[in-house]
Amino acid sequence: MIETQGVSKRYGDVLVVDDVSLSIPKGGFTSIIGPNGAGKSTLLSMISRLTPMSAGTVLVDGMDVTRTPGSVLARRLSILRQDNQTSLRLTVRDLVAFGRFPHSGGRLTAEDMRHVDEAMDYLRLNEYRDRPIDELSGGQRQRAYVAMVMCQDTEYVLLDEPLNNIDMRFAVDMMQLLRRAADEKGKTVVVVLHDINFASCYSDHIIAMRQGKPAYQGTPQQIIRDEVLRDLYEMDIAVHEVNGQRICVYFRMA
Amino acid sequence: MGALWLFLLLGLVVVLGLCSLNVGASRMNLLHVLTADPDDRISKILFVSRLPRTIALILAGAALAVAGAMLQMMARNRLVDTSTTGPMAAAALGMLVLAIALPQGLPLWGRFLIVSAFAAGGILLFLGVLQRMPLRSALIVPLVGLVMAGVIHAGSGLLAHHFDLSQSLRAWNSGDFSAVLRGRYELLWIAAGLTGAAMLLADRFTVIGMGRDFATNIGVNYSLLMGAGVVLVAMIVGSVVVTAGVIPFIGLVAPNLVRLLVGDNLRRSIPLVALLGAALLLAADLLGRLLIHPYEVPSSNLLSIGGCVVFLAVLLQGRAKWS
């Protein structure tokens, strides 16, 4: 379980994350949604110790993220943010293989290679395995990075807007892959998403943030509702049931 | 608000100008001029040396400040100047090449055109390099500029060493106005004309500062205006370097200080930029004449020190912003 206690982040005068205390249950798929500037990405990067906190504590399975040695935490939790290095002269295979670093310290065993191949397979990267990543498109590169994180094989997988720049088909693929990781491997997947429909269709649990605080928390049935979304996004959003999924329609209101 | 600063700066330039007329290796009293006879030694000093020098300082200072502002628009970065991005170093290289290729000398116009051509090369190289950098953080631009200036400098050093002209190169690189006499600074009137042209185009240049797409969308001919900008800046740099040598940092300090005072509207601030540039150069030259009187410290030395300090202060003060 990931537990945050009174976590805040202040940049100068601006309080971006305001005293957030919540717990993300173990196992399953949790999405964090909310309007721009709500503090979603900042919260995620504090949970994963990428950004120092102005106040508060984060515990992952009881371990304080700021006190636990990085190498220990890296086998329990993995994080992928949005802007990653593009000008590296590495093949896709090399990049994905880095995911095994917390386990093998740079020396790859046969077991490690199995994980690498599996991750590349999962994300349909086999045809690009020997291509240098600076020659890939934005979407392909993003998948390579997600493969690296999959390869790290941690219990908690945190992703910050992984669907940006990705084609519809690959976006659906990725969400299905993340869903499978939660179902088949029992991983806890926490994803910051912009698209509330993807959040609606794939999450077990949704945290909706606004102005640095979690305004609502619950299942998609509880969160993806007209009133809740109107309060959150300050616009009219109509929720329709399509094929058993709750779909939001807000593109053009009559 | 702007008008107030205009008058203040104008007053400052006048005061500094008068001081400039008064100070020098020989003592003199300015008022003497009003009473004495035109062939008098004092009047000679005044009209042959001090007055031309003062006028040259005002023209050059204003021109360099405006050139700096224009370069900042073209590079879309406020931390650049002709002396920190290559054009001045290229102009010095031009002087060197001329001395090597045509040791017998060239008429002033010839030197001016060739040195300006070298300066234009320096600007085009810098802008060309910038164009090829897709992600330009605010700090990488001046950094690249400084390194490029360093490279050209190193190249000139090598060439000068080979042809035994290192002393001359060093003299050109530490510019000052002590050798300016009547009949020797006329190029700067061209700089004045160019400065005037630049001031008239100031509006359009602000648009350039927003990028090619923005400019084209408004209907401004981006390439033409950039070309005009390159020519203007190159010729200003050329005229100053041929007359006095490399004069650093004015184009960086003046526009940034003015921006602090009255904001970013180039059309309103450009006269202030010109006046502040003139004031800065006058002040530096004056200080140079006073520090080790009767010897002189070249104004470029003092300007480098002052410019570095200001630049460092700007960087450190805005530290949180850059990181």
Add this chain to the structure above:
Amino acid sequence: MVLTSWRSPALRVLLLGVLALLCMVGFMTVNVQTDWDFILQYRGSRLLALLLTACAIGISTVLFQTITHSRLLTPALMGFDVLYVLVQTLALLVWGGSQLAEWAPSLRFAMQVLVMVALALLLFRLLFSGSVRSLHLMILLGMLAGMLFRELSELGARVLDPSEFGISTGVPQASFRRINTQLLGAAAVALTLGGLLLLRWWRCLDVLSLGRDITINLGVAHGRVVLGIMAVVAILVSVATVLVGPTLFFGLLIANLAYWFTGSQRHCWTLPASVLAGIICLVGGQVLLEHVLASPLPLALVIELAGGLLFIALLMRGVRQ
């Protein structure tokens, strides 16, 4: 994975090694006019100094470029070498006439290296917030500080003795001919210490190139490792500066030659390749200029110019930051 084709980085490094060896042999044997003992001592000590310099600059530049995620920036550009000269000058001013002058030069050097490392780390700690942009800030600050230092010393010289014309600039230029062979021993020791320190973080080096976020994600203590590597860089730059003086573009030249020639970014290849490229440039270059072309051109200027032109070419090609 080592392939047996000519593309393999291992093979390429081997090739560089052979070339470097040839250069060294050439340096020692070409145009020998006096007896062997003298040659061994004279040329031998110069060769050793050049080797140490190539090691120091090759390794420090590649490490620095890994931390800064840039192929364009070097410790020299950040003013490390000017920092070293500053430390030297300060030491002279503070302890000039007193006991320091009586210390053996090697002890003085050791102390200067320590001060240099401390200063470099302090500055780094104060200014580096972890982002690449703040590194750009530090480098700009370093370049400007270097410029300021040079101009101030020129002003100082003029004020002290106004009738002196032709004042030399405050910071000496590098020279690969007039090498300070007095401190060879101390330099070698410092280089070895730097190398040993580097071994501690050897395995993390490749991970660092992935950027701060991923480095932390993979469990590496990014802040501490970067600081440690900076200390190594500071030591290595001191070694090079004390032997041959401050260089500006030499590191850039050999680091990029290493990347280009090995086609790889893995430090197990680029670090040795950079050192070997340095040896070829310095030793081979010296042989070329001095004996083959018999030119009076100083090697330092030629290398600086070549490095500088390479820099511009890299920029024009659009090396992404």
